[in-house]
Amino acid sequence: MSNLLHRLATRGWQMTPQRRVIAEVLAGDHVHLTADEIHAQAIAKLPEISRATAYKALTEMVALGEVAVVNVEGRARRYDPNVDRAHQHLVCERCGLIRDIHPAGQEGLALGPSSGFGFKLTGVDVVFRGICPDCSAAATL
Amino acid sequence: MSNLLHRLATRGWQMTPQRRVIAEVLAGDHVHLTADEIHAQAIAKLPEISRATAYKALTEMVALGEVAVVNVEGRARRYDPNVDRAHQHLVCERCGLIRDIHPAGQEGLALGPSSGFGFKLTGVDVVFRGICPDCSAAATL
DNA sequence: CTGCTTGCAAATTGTTTGCAACACC
DNA sequence: GGTGTTGCAAACAATTTGCAAGCAG
Numbered sequence: 001m002s003n004l005l006h007r008l009a010t011r012g013w014q015m016t017p018q019r020r021v022i023a024e025v026l027a028g029d030h031v032h033l034t035a036d037e038i039h040a041q042a043i044a045k046l047p048e049i050s051r052a053t054a055y056k057a058l059t060e061m062v063a064l065g066e067v068a069v070v071n072v073e074g075r076a077r078r079y080d081p082n083v084d085r086a087h088q089h090l091v092c093e094r095c096g097l098i099r100d101i102h103p104a105g106q107e108g109l110a111l112g113p114s115s116g117f118g119f120k121l122t123g124v125d126v127v128f129r130g131i132c133p134d135c136s137a138a139a140t141l
Numbered sequence: 142m143s144n145l146l147h148r149l150a151t152r153g154w155q156m157t158p159q160r161r162v163i164a165e166v167l168a169g170d171h172v173h174l175t176a177d178e179i180h181a182q183a184i185a186k187l188p189e190i191s192r193a194t195a196y197k198a199l200t201e202m203v204a205l206g207e208v209a210v211v212n213v214e215g216r217a218r219r220y221d222p223n224v225d226r227a228h229q230h231l232v233c234e235r236c237g238l239i240r241d242i243h244p245a246g247q248e249g250l251a252l253g254p255s256s257g258f259g260f261k262l263t264g265v266d267v268v269f270r271g272i273c274p275d276c277s278a279a280a281t282l
Numbered sequence: 283c284t285g286c287t288t289g290c291a292a293a294t295t296g297t298t299t300g301c302a303a304c305a306c307c
Numbered sequence: 308g309g310t311g312t313t314g315c316a317a318a319c320a321a322t323t324t325g326c327a328a329g330c331a332g
Contacts, residue, residue: 016305016312035296050314055297071212071268075296075322090260099258117240119231119271126267127212130260157287157330176321191289196322216297216321 003027004081007066021046022057026067026081032089032098034076071125072098086124092132094139101128144168145222148207162187163198167208167222173230173239175217212266213239227265233273235280242269 005023009015025033025041033041039054058079061067070078072091078098088101131139146164150156166174166182174182180195199220202208211219213232219239229242272280 053313071214073212118274120277121269121271123270129264130262133259136261194288
């Protein structure tokens with residue numbers, strides 16, 4: 001379940017060297033890279049990958065629902081391969097570090113019907129903002 | 142409290158015709174405009190406002206903490222003048238409509254210390270995604 | 283005069299697209 | 308040979324910045 005490459009394969013997504021490398025960069029937890037960061041890491045493994053190819057691959061993975069976009073402040077979009085389990089994000093306002101939070105079962109984020117304005121809900125994005133331990137420590141130096 | 146112009150004045154923000162018009166555009170509830178929309182509406186009231194001035198005014202209002210940025214999917218940043226009461230957002234995935242939600246006192250969005258990775262929390266952003274009533278109706282036609 | 287604000291235009295940044303060359307059944 | 312993928316470069320979109328001119332105290 002947790003393997004992005006495997007999930008993409010079972011979804012019938014045609015694999016190529018470039019796409020494999022891009023998907024490999026997106027492996028692991030607490031991964032929330034920008035397209036440019038993904039491209040840079042992909043190039044390290046396979047030198048001749050163009051930016052356009054990286055963007056197209058990412059767009060398709062998102063369309064397949066196997067990669068999510070994280071809406072954090074800042075110009076660059078960030079990609080999160082961890083779509084298996086609904087989770088929330090914790091962002092450091094100082095350095096931009098992002099950690100995943102897996103809510104402990106409460107999942108109190110259902111919206112009362114009275115406050116829903118008649119929307120059909122499809123998902124929730126929760127972003128906690130704060131200062132990470134490293135930045136806190138640096139501030140007190 | 143709810144008047145943005147008043148809040149800006151009491152914060153010592155120097156007022157100018159351009160800034161007043163921009164702040165006026167940002168009045169009301171369920172307002173989540175992009176910089177370009179704000180600029181367009183501002184021009185309707187005062188023809189010679191440049192985009193740069195609109196951007197600068199918005200950036201300063203955000204820096205003062207009197208206007209918030211809403212992180213929704215889509216390229217353009219959206220500005221929300223309603224910073225008085227912590228609230229959440231409900232976004233239509235079809236048409237992009239955004240409504241404010243004022244949680245009914247539960248505010249269950251505190252983060253247990255165990256799951257906080259040692260962050261000092263400063264805020265939370267909650268974005269519910271769904272399909273608005275109008276879009277639901279349009280889909281069944 | 284001095285300092286902050288404005289407006290224009292150009293620069294930056296992030297993302298998308300058109301299109302020819304290529305690889306794979 | 309047709310379908311789909313790649314890479315380059317150019318197009319786009321959103322935002323920021325440099326700088327000369329304007330306004331207010």
